[in-house]
Amino acid sequence: MQNKTPTIADVAEKAEVSTATVSRCLNLPDKVKPEVRERINKAIHDLGYVPSGAARALASRRTYTVGAIVPTIDNSIFSEAIQHLQSGLTQANYTLLLANSGYSLDEELREVKSLLSRGIDGIVLVGEMHHPKVYEAIEQHKIPYVNLWTYNPKSRYSCIGFDHIKAGNQLAQHLLDLGHSKFGIISGFQETNDRALLRFKGIQKTLKAVDLEIPESLIIECRYSVAKANSSLHELLDRDPDITAICCGNDVLAIGALSAARERGISVPDQLSITGFDNMEIIPYLSPALTTVNSPSKRMGSHAAKYLLSHIENKTLDIERIEYTAELIVRETTAKAPK
Amino acid sequence: MQNKTPTIADVAEKAEVSTATVSRCLNLPDKVKPEVRERINKAIHDLGYVPSGAARALASRRTYTVGAIVPTIDNSIFSEAIQHLQSGLTQANYTLLLANSGYSLDEELREVKSLLSRGIDGIVLVGEMHHPKVYEAIEQHKIPYVNLWTYNPKSRYSCIGFDHIKAGNQLAQHLLDLGHSKFGIISGFQETNDRALLRFKGIQKTLKAVDLEIPESLIIECRYSVAKANSSLHELLDRDPDITAICCGNDVLAIGALSAARERGISVPDQLSITGFDNMEIIPYLSPALTTVNSPSKRMGSHAAKYLLSHIENKTLDIERIEYTAELIVRETTAKAPK
DNA sequence: GATTAATATGTAAGCGCTTACATATTAATC
DNA sequence: GATTAATATGTAAGCGCTTACATATTAATC
Numbered sequence: 001m002q003n004k005t006p007t008i009a010d011v012a013e014k015a016e017v018s019t020a021t022v023s024r025c026l027n028l029p030d031k032v033k034p035e036v037r038e039r040i041n042k043a044i045h046d047l048g049y050v051p052s053g054a055a056r057a058l059a060s061r062r063t064y065t066v067g068a069i070v071p072t073i074d075n076s077i078f079s080e081a082i083q084h085l086q087s088g089l090t091q092a093n094y095t096l097l098l099a100n101s102g103y104s105l106d107e108e109l110r111e112v113k114s115l116l117s118r119g120i121d122g123i124v125l126v127g128e129m130h131h132p133k134v135y136e137a138i139e140q141h142k143i144p145y146v147n148l149w150t151y152n153p154k155s156r157y158s159c160i161g162f163d164h165i166k167a168g169n170q171l172a173q174h175l176l177d178l179g180h181s182k183f184g185i186i187s188g189f190q191e192t193n194d195r196a197l198l199r200f201k202g203i204q205k206t207l208k209a210v211d212l213e214i215p216e217s218l219i220i221e222c223r224y225s226v227a228k229a230n231s232s233l234h235e236l237l238d239r240d241p242d243i244t245a246i247c248c249g250n251d252v253l254a255i256g257a258l259s260a261a262r263e264r265g266i267s268v269p270d271q272l273s274i275t276g277f278d279n280m281e282i283i284p285y286l287s288p289a290l291t292t293v294n295s296p297s298k299r300m301g302s303h304a305a306k307y308l309l310s311h312i313e314n315k316t317l318d319i320e321r322i323e324y325t326a327e328l329i330v331r332e333t334t335a336k337a338p339k
Numbered sequence: 340m341q342n343k344t345p346t347i348a349d350v351a352e353k354a355e356v357s358t359a360t361v362s363r364c365l366n367l368p369d370k371v372k373p374e375v376r377e378r379i380n381k382a383i384h385d386l387g388y389v390p391s392g393a394a395r396a397l398a399s400r401r402t403y404t405v406g407a408i409v410p411t412i413d414n415s416i417f418s419e420a421i422q423h424l425q426s427g428l429t430q431a432n433y434t435l436l437l438a439n440s441g442y443s444l445d446e447e448l449r450e451v452k453s454l455l456s457r458g459i460d461g462i463v464l465v466g467e468m469h470h471p472k473v474y475e476a477i478e479q480h481k482i483p484y485v486n487l488w489t490y491n492p493k494s495r496y497s498c499i500g501f502d503h504i505k506a507g508n509q510l511a512q513h514l515l516d517l518g519h520s521k522f523g524i525i526s527g528f529q530e531t532n533d534r535a536l537l538r539f540k541g542i543q544k545t546l547k548a549v550d551l552e553i554p555e556s557l558i559i560e561c562r563y564s565v566a567k568a569n570s571s572l573h574e575l576l577d578r579d580p581d582i583t584a585i586c587c588g589n590d591v592l593a594i595g596a597l598s599a600a601r602e603r604g605i606s607v608p609d610q611l612s613i614t615g616f617d618n619m620e621i622i623p624y625l626s627p628a629l630t631t632v633n634s635p636s637k638r639m640g641s642h643a644a645k646y647l648l649s650h651i652e653n654k655t656l657d658i659e660r661i662e663y664t665a666e667l668i669v670r671e672t673t674a675k676a677p678k
Numbered sequence: 679g680a681t682t683a684a685t686a687t688g689t690a691a692g693c694g695c696t697t698a699c700a701t702a703t704t705a706a707t708c
Numbered sequence: 709g710a711t712t713a714a715t716a717t718g719t720a721a722g723c724g725c726t727t728a729c730a731t732a733t734t735a736a737t738c
Contacts, residue, residue, distance in 0.1 A: 060695075063393065079414075700719075
């Protein structure tokens with residue numbers, strides 16, 4: 001038994017072929033005669049040979065690795081997407097390099113550079129709002145790239161996602177139809193989160209169409225945490241007890257808001273309507289079940305894998321823009337506005 | 340402007356030094372004179388030079404990459420841990436290679452091999468139950484390794500986690516103290532999940548001490564999904580309507596069970612006590628708030644990063660076994676057993 | 679200001695693969 | 709069974725770094 005890890009040369013020697021043939025046997029097996037192939041495979045097995053990814057990457061300029069940077073992995077909706085992205089990659093023998101930006105554009109840029117220097121074959125980012133240098137750096141490396149979670153037909157880049165403005169429209173329209181006119185917003189930070197921003201814009205636009213406006217004071221931006229949402233609703237209701245509808249940036253925030261309403265003895269949806277966003281797996285099983293919008297996270301994740309894989313294989317940098325739809329799901333937390 | 344991506348040689352030429360000096364400037368900056376360093380940094384910046392991770396890995400036998408394989412990332416408790424593992428790594432300029440096994444030992448082995456061939460500098464796995472070849476493969480590569488999420492003082496391997504048997508004990512004792520004697524179990528699949536198995540064993544052992552036994556028919560193993568848990572509780576209650584306490588394998592299952600109880604008009608905790616596991620962020624904000632056990636996922640994740648980093652830097656393979664404690668958190672879903 | 683020690687830089691081999699091109703082997707064709 | 713075409717294998721350079729060792733430069737010591 002070798003004491004150091006065996007290399008392709010050891011395999012070649014043992015199988016009595018050249019290293020080139022071993023390499024072919026690994027990468028293009030049908031280019032080598034079956035009996036030789038067998039000999040090589042036996043040698044590989046006997047030696048416990050594992051090819052060196054680094055050497056392969058250096059020589060072939062391919063790492064079979066794809067990078068993804070999400071704002072946070074610690075959010076079930078992103079992890080669903082990643083889970084599916086990952087499964088798709090694994091099936092094709094690719095591995096996922098995962099990083100998170102913590103909703104910071106600068107941090108995202110740093111991560112992008114780090115991943116790029118690791119020689120990833122493709123990359124997926126969330127949203128369309130990035131540090132300008134992000135695009136620059138990626139383009140220099142000439143690798144497939146896609147903005148996930150967002151759909152913009154006019155984008156200069158590939159995207160796979162849905163239209164957040166439309167989603168906001170639907171939410172607002174639903175509430176309008178129920179007769180609401182006094183709104184409060186608990187949103188994620190919009191400055192570094194175009195999804196949050198766009199959803200809000202969608203709501204705003206729909207309200208404006210019927211001459212409604214949400215005053216600044218009834219819009220709170222906060223971290224996506226239940227606790228923050230809880231205190232935000234208290235704050236909002238302190239500022240204006242007449243609010244009848246609260247749109248939350250995602251389901252987690254909505255759960256926090258729900259708990260605050262409960263604490264105040266305000267009944268949902270009779271006195272107050274609350275909406276979420278994402279339709280996390282547990283939502284329909286909660287009581288009251290949230291009215292929310294479905295984020296097709298799993299499908300987007302799988303699609304991203306497919307997109308990247310095909311673009312890598314075909315060595316193309318073609319732009320594609322894929323639109324998914326996000327449907328409003330009306331459940332138990334929205335109802336007619338109280339008199 | 341170069342047309343192809345610049346290499347260290349281009350930087351060296353531009354800065355009028357040797358490639359060795361550039362390399363030193365990158366890796367051991369204080370070994371090079373400040374004015375030279377400045378010249379090199381300028382060249383790097385002007386050229387837009389990004390070092391090749393593959394070449395560096397091949398030459399130095401270090402990838403600054405750590406692998407983690409979790410059963411599924413799509414579970415907030417794992418993603419919390421990963422999030423913290425990852426932050427710890429990023430701070431030290433390491434990157435996380437993430438894979439998931441889908442609770443399959445064979446798939447886990449495959450992933451381990453794949454990660455190993457990518458030359459990771461360290462690896463973390465969840466639980467202690469792995470394919471025997473997993474240990475073999477990792478040991479051959481001589482890299483730091485830790486079993487997360489589990490604590491076993493007698494393990495041959497490093498571990499960072501808590502004692503699942505104790506956790507099960509606490510849960511059972513709590514219910515026993517409340518006078519329950521008719522139990523049902525909704526667990527994850529125990530065959531490939533030692534954490535699930537151990538927790539169950541803990542419950543079983545505590546019950547056995549007072550001569551109680553849970554019949555096979557009142558133990559259901561299922562996937563960690565709300566929907567499965569929902570139908571499992573219905574099943575359990577159909578089999579035996581006299582059950583007064585249900586221990587669920589995790590919070591997600593407990594939420595499903597809660598919803599099934601609600602559907603049946605069974606009030607929790609008056610008629611039925613339900614316990615979860617993990618204490619996910621949203622749990623205390625739900626109504627009723629679950630009685631559960633806190634999994635110190637964030638702390639375990641951070642600790643894993645620290646462990647790996649220090650072992651990599653010190654080139655040691657010393658075994659460490661770190662015990663965290665998982666406390667029972669009594670909330671609103673457990674109460675005295677009904678008469 | 680020699681001499682010695684400490685520090686900074688350079689030279690070149692080597693990490694373990696892939697792949698273009700050359701050569702050997704086998705199959706197809708008449 | 710020659711000749712040609714197709715297929716299989718081998719040779720060797722090169723991917724872009726790091727690092728041991730050699731050499732040059734600077735600082736410390738008397």
